[in-house]
Amino acid sequence: MTLSETELLAKQGNDEAFERLVSSDPVLVDVRPAIDVVPGMTATTILTSGAPLPWERYHNGQRTAVIGGALFEGLAQTPEEADEKIQAGAITVGACHDYGCIGSLAGIYTASMPVFVVENRTMGNRAFCNFYEGESRKRLNYGVYDDDVRRGLMFIQEVIAPVIAEAVRRAEDGVPLRPLMRRAIHQGDELHSRNTAATLLFTRELFPHLLDVAEDMPTEVSRTLAFLKESDYFFLRLSMAAGKATADAAHGIEGSSIVTAMSFSCRELSIRVSGLGDEWLRGPLPDVEAKLFEGFTKDDVVWMGGESSINETVGLGGFVQAAAFPLQAYQGGSAEEMIRMNLEMYEITVGEHPEFRIPYFSYRGAPTGIDIFKVVEKGITPVIDAGVAGKDGGQIGAGVVRPPMGCFHAAADAYRRRYGSAVADAPVADGSI
Amino acid sequence: MTLSETELLAKQGNDEAFERLVSSDPVLVDVRPAIDVVPGMTATTILTSGAPLPWERYHNGQRTAVIGGALFEGLAQTPEEADEKIQAGAITVGACHDYGCIGSLAGIYTASMPVFVVENRTMGNRAFCNFYEGESRKRLNYGVYDDDVRRGLMFIQEVIAPVIAEAVRRAEDGVPLRPLMRRAIHQGDELHSRNTAATLLFTRELFPHLLDVAEDMPTEVSRTLAFLKESDYFFLRLSMAAGKATADAAHGIEGSSIVTAMSFSCRELSIRVSGLGDEWLRGPLPDVEAKLFEGFTKDDVVWMGGESSINETVGLGGFVQAAAFPLQAYQGGSAEEMIRMNLEMYEITVGEHPEFRIPYFSYRGAPTGIDIFKVVEKGITPVIDAGVAGKDGGQIGAGVVRPPMGCFHAAADAYRRRYGSAVADAPVADGSI
Numbered sequence: 001m002t003l004s005e006t007e008l009l010a011k012q013g014n015d016e017a018f019e020r021l022v023s024s025d026p027v028l029v030d031v032r033p034a035i036d037v038v039p040g041m042t043a044t045t046i047l048t049s050g051a052p053l054p055w056e057r058y059h060n061g062q063r064t065a066v067i068g069g070a071l072f073e074g075l076a077q078t079p080e081e082a083d084e085k086i087q088a089g090a091i092t093v094g095a096c097h098d099y100g101c102i103g104s105l106a107g108i109y110t111a112s113m114p115v116f117v118v119e120n121r122t123m124g125n126r127a128f129c130n131f132y133e134g135e136s137r138k139r140l141n142y143g144v145y146d147d148d149v150r151r152g153l154m155f156i157q158e159v160i161a162p163v164i165a166e167a168v169r170r171a172e173d174g175v176p177l178r179p180l181m182r183r184a185i186h187q188g189d190e191l192h193s194r195n196t197a198a199t200l201l202f203t204r205e206l207f208p209h210l211l212d213v214a215e216d217m218p219t220e221v222s223r224t225l226a227f228l229k230e231s232d233y234f235f236l237r238l239s240m241a242a243g244k245a246t247a248d249a250a251h252g253i254e255g256s257s258i259v260t261a262m263s264f265s266c267r268e269l270s271i272r273v274s275g276l277g278d279e280w281l282r283g284p285l286p287d288v289e290a291k292l293f294e295g296f297t298k299d300d301v302v303w304m305g306g307e308s309s310i311n312e313t314v315g316l317g318g319f320v321q322a323a324a325f326p327l328q329a330y331q332g333g334s335a336e337e338m339i340r341m342n343l344e345m346y347e348i349t350v351g352e353h354p355e356f357r358i359p360y361f362s363y364r365g366a367p368t369g370i371d372i373f374k375v376v377e378k379g380i381t382p383v384i385d386a387g388v389a390g391k392d393g394g395q396i397g398a399g400v401v402r403p404p405m406g407c408f409h410a411a412a413d414a415y416r417r418r419y420g421s422a423v424a425d426a427p428v429a430d431g432s433i
Numbered sequence: 434m435t436l437s438e439t440e441l442l443a444k445q446g447n448d449e450a451f452e453r454l455v456s457s458d459p460v461l462v463d464v465r466p467a468i469d470v471v472p473g474m475t476a477t478t479i480l481t482s483g484a485p486l487p488w489e490r491y492h493n494g495q496r497t498a499v500i501g502g503a504l505f506e507g508l509a510q511t512p513e514e515a516d517e518k519i520q521a522g523a524i525t526v527g528a529c530h531d532y533g534c535i536g537s538l539a540g541i542y543t544a545s546m547p548v549f550v551v552e553n554r555t556m557g558n559r560a561f562c563n564f565y566e567g568e569s570r571k572r573l574n575y576g577v578y579d580d581d582v583r584r585g586l587m588f589i590q591e592v593i594a595p596v597i598a599e600a601v602r603r604a605e606d607g608v609p610l611r612p613l614m615r616r617a618i619h620q621g622d623e624l625h626s627r628n629t630a631a632t633l634l635f636t637r638e639l640f641p642h643l644l645d646v647a648e649d650m651p652t653e654v655s656r657t658l659a660f661l662k663e664s665d666y667f668f669l670r671l672s673m674a675a676g677k678a679t680a681d682a683a684h685g686i687e688g689s690s691i692v693t694a695m696s697f698s699c700r701e702l703s704i705r706v707s708g709l710g711d712e713w714l715r716g717p718l719p720d721v722e723a724k725l726f727e728g729f730t731k732d733d734v735v736w737m738g739g740e741s742s743i744n745e746t747v748g749l750g751g752f753v754q755a756a757a758f759p760l761q762a763y764q765g766g767s768a769e770e771m772i773r774m775n776l777e778m779y780e781i782t783v784g785e786h787p788e789f790r791i792p793y794f795s796y797r798g799a800p801t802g803i804d805i806f807k808v809v810e811k812g813i814t815p816v817i818d819a820g821v822a823g824k825d826g827g828q829i830g831a832g833v834v835r836p837p838m839g840c841f842h843a844a845a846d847a848y849r850r851r852y853g854s855a856v857a858d859a860p861v862a863d864g865s866i
Contacts, residue, residue, distance in 0.1 A: 186759040187620040187630050188792070197620050200633045207640060208658055211647050218644070225640050325792035326619040335793045359621070359758035360768045360793075 006255075006420045010275075013255030017274045018351045018369040020250040021258075021314055025121040026242035027174040031165035035111035038099050038128050043111045044075055045092045049103030049305030050265020051280035052095040055086050061143020061304035061393050062266035065106035066093055068145025072153055073110035096307060097261055097272075101128045102244040103307040104237065105141040105389060113153070114161030118177065118241035120249050127244035129237040131156045135230055137293070137394040143304045144393035155227075163217065163224040167209035175205055177242045181316070182355045184235070185366075190324035191239040192308055192317030193331055193385040193398050198235035203228045236308065243310035250274055250369075257415055258350065259370040262309040262382065262403070266302070271407045273372055276414050283406020290388045290399025291332030302391045309384045309401075315353045315368030318383030318400065319345045322360045331385065331398040341383045341400070342367075348374040348382065372411040381405060439688075439853045443708075446688030450707045451784045451802045453683040454691075454747055458554040459675035462607040464598035468544035471532050471561050476544045477508055478525045482536030482738030483698020484713035485528040488519050494576020494737035494826050495699035498539035499526055501578025505586055506543035529740060530694055530705075534561045535677040536740040537670065538574040538822060546586070547594030551610065551674035553682050560677035562670040564589045568663055570726070570827040576737045577826035588660075596650060596657040600642035608638050610675045614749070615788050617668070618799075623757035624672040625741055625750030626764055626818040626831050631668035636661045669741065676743035683707055683802075690848055691783065692803040695742040695815065695836070699735070704840045706805055709847055716839020723821045723832025724765030735824045742817045742834075748786045748801030751816030751833065752778045755793045764818065764831040774816045774833070775800075781807040781815065805844040814838060 003011060034041050041047075046069040048062060058066060067082045075091050076082035085091040096103040101115070109115070115128040133139040133152050140149050168175060180201045187197030203225070214221040228234055251260040256274035263270050263280070270280040285303050292300070311317040321327065322342040325335050339360070345367040346352075352365030370382055381403045390396035436444060467474050474480075479502040481495060491499060500515045508524050509515035518524045529536040534548070542548070548561040566572040566585050573582050601608060613634045620630030636658070647654040661667055684693040689707035696703050696713070703713040718736050725733070744750040754760065755775040758768050772793070778800040779785075785798030803815055814836045823829035 197630060197633070200630075200637060203640075204633060204636060204662060207636075207643075208655060211644065211651070211654065211658075214644050214647075221644065222641060225644075229637060328792060329796065334795060359761060362767060363762065 009255035013253045017250040017253045017256040017258040024246035026118045026177045026245045029119045029174040030117040047096045047109035049107035049307045051270035062106045064143045069108040069110045102240045106305045116241045118245045120245040123249040129241035166213045167206045170209040185323045188326045190320045192311045194327045195235040196232040243314045246314045264306040281411040286403045288399045290397045292397035296396040300390045315366040317385045320366045323358045375408045376412045442688035446686045450683040450686045450689040450691040457679035459610045459678045460607040462552045463550040480529045480542035482540035482740045484703035495539045497576045502541040502543045535673045539738045549674045551678045553678040556682040562674035599646045600639045603642040618756045621759045623753045625744045627760045628668040629665040676747045679747045697739040714844040719836045721832045723830045725830035729829040733823045748799040750818045753799045756791045808841045809845045
C-alpha cells in the first residue's frame with residue numbers, strides 16, 4: 001500500500017507521539033508552593049479543571065470550589081466578594097492545563113498550595129499536581145469549602161508537604177515514578193481509581209529518607225506516615241503529574257492524531273490532539289456508570305470538572321482495568337466487564353506500552369495512544385475511571401465514564417480542516433510494537 | 434436426608450474444623466531464638482521438613498541441609514562429624530511440625546536461629562517460623578551450606594531479626610497478620626509463591642516502630658529496610674507461621690476429615706487429618722509443573738522437603754491463584770489455567786473463607802478446608818504453589834504441584850478404620866457458608 005503524503009505525515013506523527021508516550025520517564029524532583037514553581041502562577045490566580053469557560057458559565061460544585069479557593073487563599077473574605085473580584089478581573093481563573101498543572105475533579109490550585117514537581121527526564125519538560133486532601137468525602141476539589149476542608153488543606157500545607165519535600169530532596173536524583181507505576185499495575189492498581197499499591201510503594205521509597213527527616217521533625221514524620229497509611233488514593237496526584245508530564249511530551253507533533261489530554265469542566269468534555277496545537281476540541285458531558293455510596297441516587301450526580309483522565313491518555317486507568325479487579329469493590333462492575341472494556345481499548349490505540357503490562361492478559365502491554373480516527377471509525381470511546389461528585393458537594397461514589405463522540409468528531413473535523421480529508425478514510429496509524 | 438451417626442459426627446467435626454480455620458486470628462507477637470521459645474527445642478536439635486524418616490533415608494539436598502544446620506550451629510566441624518553425631522544420637526533430627534514449626538523447603542531450624550512467634554488469638558495456640566534467607570538462589574533451606582550461606586544466616590541473626598524483634602515489641606499488642614493477608618490477596622499475592630504486597634504491607638506496619646528503633650540502631654534499621662525492599666518473599670515465613678497456627682487450631686477434632694497439614698520430605702508427601710490424631714498419612718512425591726530458571730531442565734529437579742503447603746491447607750497459595758495473575762512471570766502457566774485450577778479447589782473444600790476473598794471471582798471467598806473424601810471421590814488433588822530445588826542445591830525455579838492420590842487414599846483408609854466405612858460412601862461435609 002502506498003501512503004499519500006498526508007497519510008505518511010499522520011503515520012510518522014503518530015509513531016513519534018507514541019514513542020514519546022512510552023519512553024517518558026517522569027521523576028518526582030521537588031515539592032514546592034505553586035507560586036514558586038508553576039510558570040505563570042500569580043498570588044491572585046486560581047486554577048480549575050477543564051477547557052476555559054467564561055466565569056458565568058461555571059456552576060454548581062465547580063463554581064463553589066473556585067470561590068472556596070479564593071477564600072482559602074485569603075483573596076476574599078466572603079463568597080460574594082470572591083465572585084465580584086473574579087468578575088472584575090482582580091482574581092484570575094485559569095485552566096490547569098495551561099499552567100502545566102492537572103486538576104483532580106474541580107482541580108483547584110491557589111498560590112500557596114504545595115505541588116509535586118515532576119520532571120520528564122526523557123524530554124526535559126515538567127508538570128505539577130497538588131496533593132490529595134485525605135479520606136473525607138468533603139474536599140475542596142469536590143466542591144466543598146468549610147472549616148474542616150480548610151483545616152485539611154492547612155494540614156497538607158504545614159505537615160504533609162514539608163515532610164515529603166524534605167524526604168524527596170534527600171533522594172539522590174529524585175524519585176522515579178515509572179518503576180513504581182509499573183510495579184503497582186502488578187499489584188492491583190490501575191492508577192486512577194485504585195492507587196493502593198502505588199501509595200505503599202511510594203511510601204517505602206521515601207522511608208529511608210523519612211528516617212533522616214525524623215531527626216529534625218519527628219512528630220511531623222509520624223503524622224505523615226499515618227496520613228499515607230490511611231490515604232490509599234495518595235499516589236493518584238503523582239500518577240496524574242506523571243501522566244501530564246508524559247502527555248505533554250507527546251503534544252505538538254505535526255500530523256499526529258493522538259489525544260494528549262481529555263479534560264472535563266462542569267459543562268463540557270474537551271480534548272487536545274497532538275497535531276492540532278493548543279485548541280480544545282469540545283463536546284458534551286458523558287453519563288456515568290457509577291457505584292454510589294449508600295443514600296445517593298443517580299439524580300445526585302453532577303459534573304464539576306476532572307482531568308485525572310490524563311492517566312487514560314497515557315495508557316493507565318480504564319486502559320489497564322484488567323490489572324485491577326479489586327476495583328469492583330469501589331466502582332462496581334464485574335471482572336468480565338472490565339476485561340471486555342480493557343480489550344476494546346486496543347481497538348482505539350496505536351500501540352502497546354512496553355513497561356505497563358497487564359498480568360491477566362499474559363503481560364500484554366497496556367493499550368496506549370488514543371487515535372481520534374480509530375475512535376471515530378470504530379465508534380468506541382475511551383474507558384475512563386472516575387470519582388463521582390454530588391450536587392451538594394463531596395464525593396458520592398465512583399464509576400466508569402464512556403465519553404460521547406462529540407469531542408472526537410470535533411477533533412476529526414479540525415484535523416481534516418488542517419491536514420486534508422484523505423486521512424480519515426484510511427487507517428492512520430500502525431504503531432503497534 | 435437422615436444422617437447416620439458416623440455421618441453426623443463427620444459433619445459436626447468438619448463444621449467445627451472449618452469454623453476454626455476461618456476464625457483464627459494469627460498475630461506476630463515476638464521474634465526470638467528458637468531455643469528460647471520453641472517447646473522441646475534443645476541446643477543439639479535440628480528440625481527439618483516432612484514426616485520423620487530414619488536418618489539414613491534423608492538424601493540429596495535435604496541431607497546436605499541438615500548437615501549444614503549442624504555445621505552452622507557449631508555442633509560439628511565437618512560434614513562427616515555431623516553425620517556421625519546424628520547417627521550416634523548426639524544430634525537430634527526432628528520434624529518441624531512436631532515442634533510447632535513449619536519448614537520452607539528443607540526447613541532447617543537450629544537452636545540459635547531467630548523465629549517469628551505467631552499467636553492464634555482465637556484459640557491461644559502458637560506457631561513458629563524462621564526467616565527468609567534472602568534473594569540468593571543458594572540458601573540453606575535449598576540444600577546449600579557454604580561461607581556465603583553462613584554469612585547470610587548470620588546477617589539475619591545479627592541484624593534483621595534483632596531490628597524486627599525490637600519493632601514488634603513496640604507494636605502495642607503485636608502485629609495482626611490476618612488483615613495484612615486479606616489486603617495482600619487484593620494486591621496480587623497468593624501468599625505462597627508471591628508475597629510482594631504482603632511484604633510491603635508488613636514493612637509499612639513496622640515503619641512507625643522502626644522510626645523509634647532507629648534512634649538506638651540507625652545502621653541496622655537502614656540495612657533491614659534495604660533487605661525488606663529487595664526481599665519480596667520475606668512475608669512467606671509470616672504467612673507460614675500464620676498458616677501453621679491456623680491449621681493446628683483446626684486439628685484434633687473428632688470425626689473431621691479435613692486436612693490440617695501437607696508436608697513434603699525428600700521421600701514422601703504426607704498429610705495429617707483433623708480427626709486422625711498425629712498420624713502422618715504417607716504417599717509418593719508428585720511431579721512439578723515448573724518454570725525453571727535459565728539453564729536448568731526437568732532432570733535437575735529434586736525434592737528436598739517443603740511445608741509451605743500449610744498455606745494451601747488454610748485456603749491460600751494455589752487456593753487463591755486467581756488473585757495472583759502476576760505469578761505467571763515467576764512460575765509459568767496462564768491466567769486461564771490459574772482460574773481453572775482455582776475453581777477446582779471449590780470441589781474439594783468444605784467452605785469459603787469469609788475474609789480471604791478473590792476479586793476476580795467477584796470477591797468470592799477462598800475455597801477452604803480440604804476434605805480427604807472430596808479429594809478421593811472427585812479425583813482432584815490440591816493445587817500447591819512451590820519453589821523448585823535443584824540436584825546440586827539452590828533454587829532452580831518455581832511451579833505448581835498436584836500431589837498424587839497416595840496420601841489421600843491412605844488417609845481415607847485410616848479414617849474408615851477409625852470411624853467405620855459409611856462415611857466414605859456419602860457426602861461427608863457441607864460446610865459452605
